[in-house]
Amino acid sequence: MTGTGVLADNAIRELIATGAIAAEPAVDSAQIQPASLDLRLGTTAYRVRASFLAGKGRSVKERIDEFCMHSVDLSQGAVLEKGCVYLVPLVERLALPKGMSAVSNAKSSTGRLDLLTRAITDGGEEFDRIPDGYQGPLYAEICPRSFSVLVRPGMRLSQIRFRQGQSVLSDRDLAALHDRAPLVSGEPVISSGLGFSVDLRPAEGDLVGYRAKPHTGVIDLERIGYYDPADFWEEVRSKSARIILDPGAFYILVSREAVTIPPDYAAEMAPYLAMVGEFRVHYAGFFDPGFGWAEAGGAGSRGVLEVRCHEAPFVLEDGQVVGRLVYERMSERPARLYGAGIKSNYQGQGLKLSKHFRG
Incomplete structure (x- = not known):
């Protein structure tokens, strides 16, 4: 082994x-x-x-x-x-x-x-x-x-x-890795991982996310690219670079930073911390080696944020830090990287719903 x-x-x-x-x-x-x-x-x-x-x-x-x-x-x-x-x-x-x-x-x-x-x-x-x-x-x-x-x-x-064994990078090691191979666009926020913020000021238009509709039909998980997003999601638009999260509502948003995972590392989105605010950023999915990596077709990929608001309405503003990525060392470089020769649905992504929806 x-x-x-x-x-x-x-x-x-x-x-x-x-x-x-x-x-x-x-x-x-x-x-x-x-x-x-x-x-x-x-x-x-x-x-x-x-x-x-x-x-x-x-x-x-x-x-x-x-x-x-x-x-x-x-x-x-x-x-x-x-x-x-x-x-x-x-x-x-x-x-x-x-x-x-x-x-x-x-x-x-x-x-x-x-x-x-x-x-x-x-x-x-x-x-x-x-x-x-x-x-x-x-x-x-x-x-x-x-x-x-x-x-x-x-x-x-x-x-x-x-x-x-121990695989998680210390903040010092994470900073050194960023110096060798930039992990994020812009200045890194490093504290128990790599911080990321929410993008509520898109380069074009005013679409900043989606909110799940409360009463919808069933989603067959085998059907890929099948469903009309309008049947399940409301568009969230903002001209003020802020939105108010409603208690109990579920949102799809996107990070402001483009993230890169070098081939010899993996990452995991860390759990929500209570002091951030009255919401939770879900931490579904791992970030595989090669995610956002230019040589694997990424050139930086933004992280999609799955957000649920808790007890009170909460104002979320553009650039607000909402979570962090914890980087870990691989025991060896994978034979294949994310996005390189394998079916990778979210390489090079921006704001994007799950693969079950059209568009």
């Missing part, structure tokens, strides 16, 4: 070959990304009364038995309804070697649909964090927040990244 850092695609293939990652049906090569593995839904969803963690010494199956309201057969496709919580056993299971941990996250398209998706494990005391040496099944907690969705077995709503 390779050295310290986030495991790249070839190392993930080795984990599959040695049985550290097992699945039936077997893992498809299309699931393997430059620095992560897509996880597939199984054949059954359990509608549960509430979100939960298994807790130390307890299995997820025990908790499903405790909180399950009914089960849903996904084999012919089934609708997961807005506002409900579901647990879906995933196809993949793990037998991680000692010294290796993992972290899961929703895929970018999942986050852009406000489809809350988190991994839980037996004995787990945190969402999306798989402890060192974990052996056992994986489950996805799914809660559609804005739109009901039609899902089928094998769909890939989340992904998992594997780590050996």
Whole structure:
């Protein structure tokens, strides 16, 4: 196995070959990304009364038995309804070697649909964090927040990244990396990661984002480039370089900065911090090596922000720092980079809805 850092695609293939990652049906090569593995839904969803963690010494199956309201057969496709919580056993299971941990996250398209998706494990005391040496099944907690969705077995709503040792860059190392290979357009804001701000002053026109409509139809997750955005989203326009976020509403906005992830690094959008304001910037998706990298067709790609306002209306202004990217070292350079020879939906992106919508 390779050295310290986030495991790249070839190392993930080795984990599959040695049985550290097992699945039936077997893992498809299309699931393997430059620095992560897509996880597939199984054949059954359990509608549960509430979100939960298994807790130390307890299995997820025990908790499903405790909180399950009914089960849903996904084999012919089934609708997961807005506002409900579901647990879906995933196809993949793990037998991680000692010294290796993992972290899961929703895929970018999942986050852009406000489809809350988190991994839980037996004995787990945190969402999306798989402890060192974990052996056992994986489950996805799914809660559609804005739109009901039609899902089928094998769909890939989340992904998992594997780590050996300490991989996160210190602020000093991050600043040195930026000096060698600029990570962001403009002056970097470095504090426990690379800060990014919201763009509410577009170069052309006054379209600054989208807001999810409260009463819409179902989105079939297999349909790509199919839906009319106007059926699901309201355009958010501003001539004043500010907007007021409404409590409970979900927005798609875009960062002012163009971000670059060099080939030997990966990044993750850090969780919302309460002192930023009365909203949360969702942190769906990983940033793979090569995201925004010029040699992989990027030349800087802006980050799409999935924003939900909390208890009080909140004024969001152009250039306001709303989150940060945490950079990590790769254990080795991936065989393929994001956007280079693989289907990468969001390379070179600006303000962009999920791949399910036209335009």
